Amino acid sequence: MSRKKDSRQKPRGKRPQQILVFGESENDTKSLKELILALRGDLADKVQPRRDPLVLIKNAKPEDVPERAKKIADAVDISRATHDIVCVFAHEDCDALEPKHEEACRKIEEAMQQAGCPAHAVVPAWELEAWWFMWPDAVQAIRPKSWRAPDDYLGKEVGRLKDAKEELKKRVVPKDLKPDKRKTFQTYQESDSPAIAQKVREKGLARKPAAKSSSYTRFVASVDECKVK
Incomplete structure (x- = not known):
């Protein structure tokens, strides 16, 4: 599903690049911004945490998922008017043990894809x-x-x-x-x-974890997929 081009958009190539981070709270989005920059110094000045809308998809009833995903997609569209959106991250805590985060990630990413706004789900297990x-x-x-x-x-x-x-x-x-x-x-x-x-x-520790987490490994892979010019 593709989203309509906003008539306010500047020609691609003349717009600055931006990476948007949505989540459950402002503390979460600010934390993820720091981790993204820790992993990818080349993304400096491109990562923007967003307070609204909240990502509330993983436990939503099936009939509520499209509208919740659309709210995020609409917010991304507003930014697309002036920026080239490179990546979108959508965070929700898993509130369950690994590997349950994979199920939540699939639900979030499928919902965002259906809304015409592909996104990387960030679902730490447990929190x-x-x-x-x-x-x-x-x-x-x-x-x-x-x-x-x-x-x-x-x-x-x-x-x-x-x-x-x-x-x-x-x-x-x-x-x-x-x-x-x-x-x-x-x-x-x-x-x-x-x-x-x-x-x-x-401290340069983002790629040197002293413990193991599949949900973090997935996050690192998502950050590495972001391509900037």
Whole structure:
């Protein structure tokens, strides 16, 4: 299904290139932007995270999927008026263990294809927080004086971690922290994700994960597929 050309579009070749990132939240899209740039420095100034519309496709009823995909496609069309859209990424957490992310990816990508807007699905299993266990040093680096490096899963399959967000909250707490300090301890919050991703980029760790994740491997392959001039 092809989408109609917007009459406002500038001639192709004269427009700047752009990569759009949609997701479940602003924290997620900002984090994914940092990871994309960590993987592909040549995409600097091209990656744009978008707050709206949210990607809510994986658990949608069949009758609701086309309209949700269309909202994203319409937003992409607006950008196509002034930019050459190189790639579109659509993120939703899996909320299930690997390899369930593959099923969710297929649903999202098929829906976007039907909407006339091919996209790369980004579906971390269990949640985006599972990926942070691949870079414990980057996690600790955002609060080096208080957090421990969550290095509990080095070399293991982090896509098999249930409730990864809650697990990360526990694992950054120093093991020797006194009980009376635990109530006031500032542990991980979702708003920390972009800073962690930035540390991954700054430290050059994006292609050097210390643990395993099939959903992350899929994401890396999707980023590598983006072709820019």
